[in-house]
Amino acid sequence: MIYDHFCAGTNKLEIKKTLDYLKNMGFKGVILIYSREIPAMPVEELHELEPLTQDEDIDIWRDGNVKTLDMVEPGDYVGIKFTGAGPRVAQALAQGRDPPQQLIDAMSTICERAAAQGSRLWIDAEQQVFQPTIDRWTVDLMRRYNTNDEALVSLTLQAYLKSARSTLGKLLHQAHDEGWTLGIKLVRGAYIGSETRSLIHSTKLQTDECYNSIATSLLTKSFPDLPKHDFPSVELFLAGHNSDSIRKAYALHQSLLRKGNIPPPPPIKFGQLLGMADDISCELLAMGDDHNTTDADNKADTSAPPMVYKCMNWGSISDGGSASKLEKQATSEEHDKLYGLFGED
Template sequence: MPTSLLLRSYLITSILSLPRLVKFSMPLLNIIANSPSRILNPDKNPVIGLLVRKIIYEHFVAGDCEAAVKETVSQMKQVGFQGVILGYAKEFAADEGEVGNEELDVRRWKEGYEKTMDMIGPGDFMAVKLSGAGASTLSALANQQPPPPQMWTEMLSICHAAKAKNIRVWIDAEQQDLQPTIDDWTLLLMREFNRNGQAFMYNTFQAYLKSTPRNILKYLKMAQDEGWTMGIKLVRGAYIATERRELIHDTIEQTHEAYNGIVENLLKQQYPGLDEKKPYPGVALMLASHNETSIKNAYAIQKSMIEQGKRTIKLEYGQLQGMADEISCGLLQLCQRTGKEEGEKGSEMDEKLRPRAFKCLAWGSTQECLQFLLRRVKENGDAVSRTGGWVVGFRREILRRVKASLGFV
């Protein structure tokens, strides 16, 4: 990690590790993120805009235009990340439009993702939020209806364009009022695009939901019977503040157990309930987590499977830019260490053992991205509460570099 990024990460993480300061600042940032006022809107007030950009935006966000985003993406890959997951920060809110504006909503939604594709390259991911296509789409999702024809035509167009560029697509999870329909629509996309042993479309599964292990099994069975590859992005959960409580595990420990259990079963190709007489379905797993224990456990399981010559699945890791940077850099160091230990042999195992780490970025205007970041902070409250440990790690690395520069190794 470049020293400038290390110092900025240390500063921001130190702030996030202070619960009272975070609690105090959230309401203020929420006002700035959603204010239509020229005085408080950071895109209209240059003073507030400068403060927000320097303190928050530049640390967490890829940029607001193609040139800036491409530069950030390039920097991430130079540091050593396998690639990036890029999403468009602007999202649709139900009170922003009417069904009569469907054509305009869908066109703007599609244009946002066309721009996103132009900013990334082969092997990268693009994060897509289906509800962003406007009020008609939102209504169809909420009422478990088929996708609106125009929206679906454009969605297929987006997918074909992305596949032509070898850019993978993951569909973001949303609250449970919408998620069952999102699952159904994404199933249609996986059936069409995830062929020939390749996972191009990924659906998001939230481990804090009691139904998730069963839900994954349902799709694994379909993939097994129909011959397509299942793309899984596994998170702990994003909407705990708004979900019906009975749908969610009673404790965080139960969520951890569910998350880690799903990962282990997938990696060992021993998912309970699958027909063992049939070939195991193709699966690709994106471990979207800021939990160090889960990441280390997953790597250890896959490493053991590979070293024993056993079959496993494709595994990749993703963390938000500006969050869990110590964990992300730990994966990069592990990758470099593996290369040094095995690289001289030129072994195929060396390549298999290298963790594939990605950084998840958003792009958009200052206010759009501030709205996006506030949602991510709420979603990752458990990770934010653990930032004290990351601060210690950053401080240790800073001291190590200072000593090295002075000749004290």
């Protein structure tokens, strides 16, 4: 089954075996995602839902994400998908409303648990009908939890959107003005089949240029109206299967470290889906091996080996739409050629 190829397992024992195997290979960590998703509903039907005093879907979603945290270790990530909390949360997202108090409480539980055990969270991107509200809710979380120059929570930025750079600019200014750390997971974008096409760059080349320019801007701390010496604190995670983008970003990061740039570039992390772009993941791991060998001979080397992660779902197909989505996307030749899945080609 295709889903098994991307899945860490269906229970804690299976998942621990997968995670131990990856870390023994040299991966810095993992990103584990609870696979529960709500069944797809037309936006019009979401608008017709009546509010609930207590939403069982949110409780199930909270417990699933807390269980996911139980399976990871310090330094690992848990991926959070807001629509997995049920149709009424999706309704609030689509309507641009504040999150229900029950969801705020659930996210407080998840964030505090992650902080206590030294794990981190990234909030996944979704369709544009939800994304502006997802960004706003995520900024609220970063404002609250991304203190002391560390990003407990990261927001997903999709480079295939024409608005990506302007969105980044607004986020950087918010982080600068309010004094919190901006966590950015940069991807190309995975919803081309369901998005309003006019929102997306016309060509793959434009998407590549946007992705690469954002990575460069963050690594070099160069962005309009933000001086280098007063650039906000940023943590960058490059999620992608495009070898050219990964090599360029890693080479630039190492060059800036060796030159002793002041201020130094932010830390950089790389991630690919389990079962996809394993050649890129292994190439990055090999760079780390080469770096460690060089370090033994050159104590003055101030560069750093790449931090490489593998991203995976856990759960069964019956847990929700995530599995079915992976099946569909992994077998969609047209989609793979255009962008692929999770930090697309």
